[in-house]
Amino acid sequence: MTDPIRLFGDYMKLTGTPTLEESTGPDTALAGKRLGVVNAGSWVSLWSTYFGQKMLPGVKIINTGNEAVQLNFMKAYQQGKSCPPQINIDLFCKHAEDLYQLYSVDAILISCSTMNRAYAQVADHMKQYHVPVIQIDQAMMEEAVNAEGKILVIATHGPTVKSTQDLLLETANRLGKQLDFAGATIENAFKLLGEGKIEEHNQEIAKAIRNGQKKETIDLVVLAQLSMSVFTFSYPDPVATFGVKVLNSGELGFARVGEVLRKQGARGAVRQ
Numbered sequence: 517m518t519d520p521i522r523l524f525g526d527y528m529k530l531t532g533t534p535t536l537e538e539s540t541g542p543d544t545a546l547a548g549k550r551l552g553v554v555n556a557g558s559w560v561s562l563w564s565t566y567f568g569q570k571m572l573p574g575v576k577i578i579n580t581g582n583e584a585v586q587l588n589f590m591k592a593y594q595q596g597k598s599c600p601p602q603i604n605i606d607l608f609c610k611h612a613e614d615l616y617q618l619y620s621v622d623a624i625l626i627s628c629s630t631m632n633r634a635y636a637q638v639a640d641h642m643k644q645y646h647v648p649v650i651q652i653d654q655a656m657m658e659e660a661v662n663a664e665g666k667i668l669v670i671a672t673h674g675p676t677v678k679s680t681q682d683l684l685l686e687t688a689n690r691l692g693k694q695l696d697f698a699g700a701t702i703e704n705a706f707k708l709l710g711e712g713k714i715e716e717h718n719q720e721i722a723k724a725i726r727n728g729q730k731k732e733t734i735d736l737v738v739l740a741q742l743s744m745s746v747f748t749f750s751y752p753d754p755v756a757t758f759g760v761k762v763l764n765s766g767e768l769g770f771a772r773v774g775e776v777l778r779k780q781g782a783r784g785a786v787r788q
Contacts, residue, residue, distance in 0.1 A: 531565055541574025545778040549574065549622050552615030554608050554638070555581030556589070556628035563742050563766060564627050571770035575777065578619055580611045581627075589630055593675035600679075605634040609641040616645050623776055624649045625769070629741045630676045632683050648776050652742060652769035653680065657687040659763060665735025667697035668728045670721060672706040673741060680740040698732070700724045709743060718750035725758050737762040742769070 538548045551572065553564040561579035568577040585607060589600040608631060612624045624647055626635055632651050639649040660667050661684065669684065671677050677699065688695035705720035721744065728734050737760055739747060745766025754762035 527562075530562075530569070539574050539576045541572075543574055543774075543778075545782070546572055546574040546774065548576075548782070549777045549780075550576045550578060550619060551623055551625060551773060551777070552612065552619070552621035553577060553579045553581075553625045553627050554611045554615070554631075555579055556604075556631050557581055557583045557586040559583070560627060560742060563745060564625075567742075567745060567766035567770050568773075571767060572774050572777070575774075578615060578621060580615060585631070586628075589675050599675055600631055600633055604631065605637050608634040609638050612638050612642055612647075612649065613645070616642070616647050621647065622780060623647060623773060625773055626651050627742050627769075629653055629671075629683075629765070630673070630679045632679050650769070650773050650776060651683075652765045653683055653740075654687070654769075655772035656738060656763045656765050656768040657684050658691065659768065660684065660736055660738050661688040661691055661693045661695060663736045663761075664693060665696070666733055667695075667736050667738055668725065668734045669697055669699045669738045669740055670724050670728075670744070671699070671701045671740035672703060672709070672717075672721075672744060674701060674703060676740050677701055680738075684738075698728060698734075700728060706743075709746075714746050715750060718747045721747050722751065722758075725760075725762070729758070729760075734760055736760055739764045742766055 540547055551568060555561050555564060558581055564579055565577050585604050589604055592601050593599045615621045615624060624642060626638060632653055635651040642649050669680060671680060685695060702720050702724050705717045708717040708720060725737055742765050745764040748764060751757050
């Protein structure tokens with residue numbers, strides 16, 4: 517049984533309570549920056565906060581999102597309808613605008629892989645505020661297609677598969693690269709994640725990598741969802757373990773955000 521005191525204590529050590537004090541860190545180019553993260557579920561904000569703090573020390577992470585968005589695109593996927601539904605995309609535009617209007621964030625990150633289809637509309641919507649929008653998988657996809665080898669794309673959530681493959685194809689076309697990839701979907705890992713069985717979740721991903729390698733030569737592995745970034749906790753050196761790089765958006769996506777924020781320069785003393 518979960519120890520509630522330890523659970524709440526560890527959670528609060530990570531998130532803290534809301535404060536108007538600016539975050540601080542070793543990178544002066546990031547000090548005082550604010551990142552608004554639009555999640556498809558409130559549960560994923562733990563990942564956004566953890567990897568955001570790890571990759572962007574000194575940046576204040578402000579999350580938004582609710583399970584209804586994820587449940588709605590899961591329902592649409594199950595019923596064979598357009599996924600994600602337009603109402604989800606419209607809501608992401610509203611969430612992004614709210615983050616700016618409420619706390620004048622410096623950038624918006626879309627953390628959901630299934631909702632990468634919302635990127636163009638959210639980015640266009642936020643142009644009026646001159647706020648850049650980053651899709652969490654974009655940097656990972658660019659590294660994958662630039663590697664120009666056989667890519668194994670692993671997902672644990674059915675609705676994500678088409679959105680991820682579409683983004684991979686779009687990225688290859690934009691960069692003028694040939695694309696060779698195989699896909700694997702291991703939904704049991706998503707179930708294990710929901711049960712809090714992180715090690716078992718990671719073992720399922722490792723098994724999928726090894727199974728893929730038995731079938732053909734794999735040059736690179738892409739983990740399709742932010743939630744899968746916990747794989748790094750069990751396999752911090754995938755090259756040593758599997759002989760190939762295993763890319764995750766928790767690290768690469770937030771690293772891309774850092775690039776965008778640094779290019780903006782320091783924020784002025786006056787806040788909105």
